[in-house]
Amino acid sequence: xxxxxxxxxxQARMTADDGGAVVSQYLGVDMSQEVLLGDExxxxxxxxxxxxxxxxxxxxxxxxxxxxxxRRTKKAGDVHAFWSTNEKVAYEEAxxxxxxxxxxxxxxxxxxxxxxADAFMxxxxxxxxxxxxxxxxxxxxxxxxxxxQDSRYYAQFALIPCLEPKDQQExxxxxxxxxxxxxxxxxxVMIRLVTRIAHSRSAVTTRExxxxxxxxxxxxxxxxxxxxxxxxxxxxxxxxxxxxxxxLSEESSHNELKLRGxxxxxxxxxxxxxxxxxxxxxxxxxxxxxxxxxxxxxxVRKLVDHVEEILVxxxxxxxxxxxxxxxxxxxxxxxxxxxxxxxxxxxxLNPDLVRQGLGLGERSSAHDPSExxxxxxxxxCKGCPHDDSFxxxxxxxxxxxxxxxFSDIGCYTLAxxxxxxxxxxxxxxxxxxxxxAGAAHAGYHPAVCxxxxxxxAHGGIPPLLSAVQQNIAITVLVLDNDTVGMTGTQRSMATxxxxxxxxxxxxxxxxxxxxxxxxPRKHEENxxxxxxxxxxxxxxxxxxxxxxxxxxxxxxx
Amino acid sequence: MEKNIILAGVGGQGIxxxxxxxxxxxxxxGYHFKQAEVHGMSQRGGAVQSNxxxxxxxxxxxxIPRGEADLILAVEPLEVMRYWHYxxxxxxxxxxxxxxxxxxxxxxxxxxxxxxxAFPNIILVDSARLARAAGNMRSQNMVVIGAASxxxxxxxxxxxxxxxGLFARKGEKIVAxxxxxxxxxxxxxxxxxxxxxxGIDNGQALQLSSALVPESLDALQxxxxxxxxxxxxxxxxxxxxxxxxxSAGDFARFRA
Numbered sequence: 001x002x003x004x005x006x007x008x009x010x011q012a013r014m015t016a017d018d019g020g021a022v023v024s025q026y027l028g029v030d031m032s033q034e035v036l037l038g039d040e041x042x043x044x045x046x047x048x049x050x051x052x053x054x055x056x057x058x059x060x061x062x063x064x065x066x067x068x069x070x071r072r073t074k075k076a077g078d079v080h081a082f083w084s085t086n087e088k089v090a091y092e093e094a095x096x097x098x099x100x101x102x103x104x105x106x107x108x109x110x111x112x113x114x115x116x117a118d119a120f121m122x123x124x125x126x127x128x129x130x131x132x133x134x135x136x137x138x139x140x141x142x143x144x145x146x147x148x149q150d151s152r153y154y155a156q157f158a159l160i161p162c163l164e165p166k167d168q169q170e171x172x173x174x175x176x177x178x179x180x181x182x183x184x185x186x187x188x189v190m191i192r193l194v195t196r197i198a199h200s201r202s203a204v205t206t207r208e209x210x211x212x213x214x215x216x217x218x219x220x221x222x223x224x225x226x227x228x229x230x231x232x233x234x235x236x237x238x239x240x241x242x243x244x245x246x247x248l249s250e251e252s253s254h255n256e257l258k259l260r261g262x263x264x265x266x267x268x269x270x271x272x273x274x275x276x277x278x279x280x281x282x283x284x285x286x287x288x289x290x291x292x293x294x295x296x297x298x299x300v301r302k303l304v305d306h307v308e309e310i311l312v313x314x315x316x317x318x319x320x321x322x323x324x325x326x327x328x329x330x331x332x333x334x335x336x337x338x339x340x341x342x343x344x345x346x347x348x349l350n351p352d353l354v355r356q357g358l359g360l361g362e363r364s365s366a367h368d369p370s371e372x373x374x375x376x377x378x379x380x381c382k383g384c385p386h387d388d389s390f391x392x393x394x395x396x397x398x399x400x401x402x403x404x405x406f407s408d409i410g411c412y413t414l415a416x417x418x419x420x421x422x423x424x425x426x427x428x429x430x431x432x433x434x435x436x437a438g439a440a441h442a443g444y445h446p447a448v449c450x451x452x453x454x455x456x457a458h459g460g461i462p463p464l465l466s467a468v469q470q471n472i473a474i475t476v477l478v479l480d481n482d483t484v485g486m487t488g489t490q491r492s493m494a495t496x497x498x499x500x501x502x503x504x505x506x507x508x509x510x511x512x513x514x515x516x517x518x519x520p521r522k523h524e525e526n527x528x529x530x531x532x533x534x535x536x537x538x539x540x541x542x543x544x545x546x547x548x549x550x551x552x553x554x555x556x557x
Numbered sequence: 558m559e560k561n562i563i564l565a566g567v568g569g570q571g572i573x574x575x576x577x578x579x580x581x582x583x584x585x586x587g588y589h590f591k592q593a594e595v596h597g598m599s600q601r602g603g604a605v606q607s608n609x610x611x612x613x614x615x616x617x618x619x620x621i622p623r624g625e626a627d628l629i630l631a632v633e634p635l636e637v638m639r640y641w642h643y644x645x646x647x648x649x650x651x652x653x654x655x656x657x658x659x660x661x662x663x664x665x666x667x668x669x670x671x672x673x674x675a676f677p678n679i680i681l682v683d684s685a686r687l688a689r690a691a692g693n694m695r696s697q698n699m700v701v702i703g704a705a706s707x708x709x710x711x712x713x714x715x716x717x718x719x720x721x722g723l724f725a726r727k728g729e730k731i732v733a734x735x736x737x738x739x740x741x742x743x744x745x746x747x748x749x750x751x752x753x754x755x756g757i758d759n760g761q762a763l764q765l766s767s768a769l770v771p772e773s774l775d776a777l778q779x780x781x782x783x784x785x786x787x788x789x790x791x792x793x794x795x796x797x798x799x800x801x802x803x804s805a806g807d808f809a810r811f812r813a
Contacts, residue, residue, distance in 0.1 A: 376603055
């Protein structure tokens with residue numbers, strides 16, 4: 001075959017200057033095709049579903065959603081797109097847009113939802129006005145994350161519907177449905193992605209863009225004011241909607257049940273592809289493909305009644321598997337999956353692991369290298385300012401016995417690896433400062449922490465305020481490289497003079513706010529600055545200021 | 558028809574640019590395709606791969622299963638090793654022979670090239686030398702895609718169209734450099750394969766094609782070189798001693 005499906009009327013093209021997005025030339029009908037990452041398909045789906053705003057904090061593998069919407073709507077300027085300080089702020093801004101009657105997309109990585117959880121959980125109780133969709137990208141296998149938590153639990157926790165696309169086309173389509181569901185049901189709706197769909201490209205057929213909503217602020221004040229008396233009413237209201245959510249799941253075309261033989265498989269989202277990759281078309285497995293939650297109990301019941309065993313394939317936590325298994329298992333049906341050991345308990349799934357789970361033999365390959373292959377971990381770029389900052393810090397710390405440095409999340413986390421091995425913790429956005437304070441409370445000295453400018457803006461300000469109020473002896477190194485480096489040089493909210501003024505405003509003694517330029521030729525004087533501040537018995541901040549070389553190279557900001 | 562290609566290299570070597578060219582050629586040809594790539598942390602000098610699949614039927618998995626890759630296209634030789642078990646028994650490897658050493662435990666080069674050369678279905682190119690001849694060391698990725706083009710389902714022009722599209726924004730000069738890198742890579746691969754089919758082993762074929770003037774590589778001259786090399790293996794050292802000035806057409810000069 002040499003012509004595209006849909007009769008060759010399409011000519012899709014990725015344009016290099018649109019970062020892989022596409023300009024389509026379509027002849028005649030209101031439909032066209034683009035080559036998109038899963039993330040970009042989410043972004044375009046949201047634009048075409050009529051959003052008025054997109055909100056996000058950068059985080060792999062979700063970053064490209066916001067970036068696509070921003071890039072695509074910049075010229076027309078008809079969609080609000082500006083990075084938020086953190087995920088909670090992003091979520092609240094999106095909720096405000098919804099309150100005003102317009103549609104909003106808010107996107108983040110899975111651990112970002114922990115930050116936004118307060119607003120997220122309560123927004124299910126308030127409910128929405130304009131459509132509100134949360135696109136959250138999980139990272140099974142932790143390609144670029146601290147854990148592999150499964151956001152479907154959050155949807156279940158908040159009692160809201162969740163959609164889980166299996167491919168790029170569904171990423172696009174589901175945005176229309178998600179906004180419709182949100183407006184019909186008056187709750188936020190979650191779209192759950194995994195890395196492998198977020199960062200994979202394919203051709204996507206698009207449709208006509210829907211008009212945006214007019215400004216139509218919410219009028220039902222009690223609903224939005226979660227005083228206990230109102231919140232009880234709202235929570236009961238949310239609980240009362242659950243049968244409707246379940247009915248929609250049962251009727252959803254995304255939850256496909258195909259009864260065949262006595263062996264059953266339940267797939268969730270992308271894992272349907274890993275299953276089908278291993279099966280001939282005329283296979284004998286009974287299949288339930290789940291892509292809309294809550295779990296459709298009737299469809300699951302039909303499968304359970306039909307088969308003798310069920311393999312549950314989830315790229316994430318065993319949410320469906322543990323629901324199915326309950327505390328004591330299912331009578332007469334063996335449930336297999338991550339909990340039973342047929343699939344690995346942790347990590348990302350792939351076609352090979354699913355093949356193993358099905359009990360099929362390993363495919364033969366051309367060559368198995370005889371020895372273990374040298375790993376090639378990521379590292380700081382040549383000439384990176386962080387390199388000079390940590391060299392100076394490490395030199396200054398050498399007078400102490402086995403000094404440890406609390407650190408945070410960003411490119412500088414790579415300083416944990418050889419050759420620098422200069423930092424000794426990485427837990428959560430902003431955690432370095434609070435942990436250093438706690439260690440200082442315990443009598444640890446010197447309590448040193450290192451945090452980037454954007455991470456400081458995101459989550460570092462509250463713990464610094466606390467430390468200053470307590471006048472605790474901590475040394476905070478703020479690595480101000482003027483950008484969010486790790487995710488691709490996005491805008492930082494607190495860099496340069498803005499950062500300086502925030503730190504001054506927090507109450508740190510101006511004599512102990514030191515600014516250094518991390519350069520090899522300034523090594524000695526920088527070491528001296530660190531030495532002085534390490535001996536100070538109060539909160540001090542050293543700002544290491546030099547722009548990210550990647551950002552300079554790409555001419556951003 | 559289904560083709561599965563693993564693109565491999567180190568962050569910064571331009572793997573996603575290779576993917577861009579192949580994606581668009583597949584799209585032009587009307588194929589279904591999926592292409593999974595790596596963003597984020599690994600792009601900072603780490604091992605980077607992309608799984609590219611195209612077919613005349615819908616594709617299920619974004620990831621290529623073990624033993625299902627038709628081709629590993631690598632801009633760095635160690636990176637072939639990392640994904641070799643994904644290759645079909647009858648699959649092909651096209652790789653740069655130039656190491657990117659940014660780790661302390663990089664294997665011994667001789668051993669690495671030995672293991673690669675022992676594999677029959679391989680094409681090795683000196684991407685650094687060819688890219689330099691094209692005018693820019695950063696064009697090594699285009700050298701490798703040019704080399705792989707002799708195995709792909711697309712004509713050079715179908716691919717070059719997107720090489721141009723990729724670099725158009727950077728000006729005509731950069732476009733010309735990358736076009737040339739592609740063409741030198743393709744010719745080096747043809748020359749390499751012609752030597753091998755004339756009875757020269759992969760290791761020697763790499764040595765010889767790396768020693769001759771890049772622009773002069775011509776598959777038609779390869780059988781002549783093969784005969785020379787079989788008769789006088791020391792010819793490789795003689796060429797090395799002569800520097801870069803030996804052209805593919807000069808084989809007769811080294812015969813006796």
